[in-house]
Amino acid sequence: MDGCSSEPWCNVLDEGGSGLFFKPFQGAVGDEISVFFYQDLPAAPGAKYTLSGYAAGEANFCAFSNTNTPQPTVLFAVEFLDSANQVISSNTLDLVAAGLPDSGSGSMTLFTLPEATAPANTVTVRVGAYMLNAYSTTGSQSFFVDAFELVSQAPPGAPTITQQPENTTVSSGGTARFSVGISSPTAATYQWQFQGTNISDGGNISGATTSTLSVANASASDVGRYRVRVTNAGGSVVSGEATLALTDISFYPVVIITGKIGDTYRVDYTPTVEPTAWVPLSTNQLTTSPQMVIDASSPRSQTRFYRAVLLP
Numbered sequence: 001m002d003g004c005s006s007e008p009w010c011n012v013l014d015e016g017g018s019g020l021f022f023k024p025f026q027g028a029v030g031d032e033i034s035v036f037f038y039q040d041l042p043a044a045p046g047a048k049y050t051l052s053g054y055a056a057g058e059a060n061f062c063a064f065s066n067t068n069t070p071q072p073t074v075l076f077a078v079e080f081l082d083s084a085n086q087v088i089s090s091n092t093l094d095l096v097a098a099g100l101p102d103s104g105s106g107s108m109t110l111f112t113l114p115e116a117t118a119p120a121n122t123v124t125v126r127v128g129a130y131m132l133n134a135y136s137t138t139g140s141q142s143f144f145v146d147a148f149e150l151v152s153q154a155p156p157g158a159p160t161i162t163q164q165p166e167n168t169t170v171s172s173g174g175t176a177r178f179s180v181g182i183s184s185p186t187a188a189t190y191q192w193q194f195q196g197t198n199i200s201d202g203g204n205i206s207g208a209t210t211s212t213l214s215v216a217n218a219s220a221s222d223v224g225r226y227r228v229r230v231t232n233a234g235g236s237v238v239s240g241e242a243t244l245a246l247t248d249i250s251f252y253p254v255v256i257i258t259g260k261i262g263d264t265y266r267v268d269y270t271p272t273v274e275p276t277a278w279v280p281l282s283t284n285q286l287t288t289s290p291q292m293v294i295d296a297s298s299p300r301s302q303t304r305f306y307r308a309v310l311l312p
Contacts, residue, residue: 002026003035003131010105010144012054019054019105019146024062024072024134032072032135037145038128042196042229042238043080045122046155051078052112053129053148056101058140063096063131070133074100074143078116081124091116092130105144125152157234159188165226165242170218176244179212180228191229194222218246253298255306258290264311267293269304278307 003023010019020037027033043049053076057063063072075092082088093113101107118125129145154160163181170176182188191198192213201208204216215222225241255267264285268278284293298304 003033004037010108010146012108012146014147017146019108019144020129021105022074022129022131022134022143022145024131024141024143025136027133027135029068029135032068032070032133033131034133035131036128037130038077038126040081040124040126041150042193042227043118043122043125043152044155044158044229044231044236044238045118045120046158046235047118047122047125047237048115048153049078049118049125049127050112050115050151051076051127051148052110052151053145054108054110055095055129055143055145056103056105056108057096057143058104059102060137060139060141061102061143062135062137062141063100063143064102065137068133068135072134073130073132075130075132076111076113077126077128077130078113079126080116080118080122081126082121083123085124087126088121089116089119104140104142108144108146125150154237155235157232158237159184159230159232159234161230161237161239164240165228167243167245169245169247171247172219173217176215176218176222177212178215178226178228178242178244180230180239181211182230184232185211188230188232191231193227193229195224196227215244218244220246253295253304253306255293255295255308256290257284257286257293257308259286259310261286261289265308266311267295267306267308269295269298269306271304273305275305281306283311 005021006018007021008018011017063074074095078091079087080089101109160183165178168176192208199208206214227241228239266283267281269281270278
């Protein structure tokens, strides 16, 4: 079910950008649709968060009518989650009750959810917009949001980051280093994360619990986003993300075959859109479905088109 999409005609602030178009007409009375649009970010107990964003509906949007149970509702939300990814506190703003305009995307108005404080055991803050229990009416009936902004304030006494980690690019096999600076490093502890997950020393990783992380012998598996959580007696704060990139990484095409286990497929390629001849690449008996076939003979900038042929 297609519950929402990014569209340029519900953009508010960024020239050439897009806003989010919610589609209540995908639901029906008795088969309502709920859409949760959110982003999860690292958080710490005691930190304060304020979410704002633009929103509007159309005249026949179901949330403007109190004709069904459960009542259709649209919310801005700031929720706090624990280490088990369970919501431990939820803070919402009912947009209709707050005066949601009903003249379409051109009438989008700024709404701000009151400041929310992360409770004990918080590790994640979830922010976004929810459309709940929606259903189709008639005519113009959609809901729009755009231009979210989340303002955060670290817990009192928590570390203050004075130097953020910086993006790093190295050659394959090289060593990448990420560093963070804080105002009062005494008694502070560090925990580096890769793609949002804690990492530890071992293999090509060192300094995972210090102010400087080193990634030696960098390869494609190390490419991604790094950040660090810094903690002291007053609380914790998470740095901005820095990316590791490689200058000479090779990408290989992948053909994905879906079929019956045990069937055999030949993968062919051709360098032209309208081929006069196909070149066999490999013959593959499916041991799983879908199954990936990598063309390791075609790195970097070559252009190839592929087909999979079921063999008798």
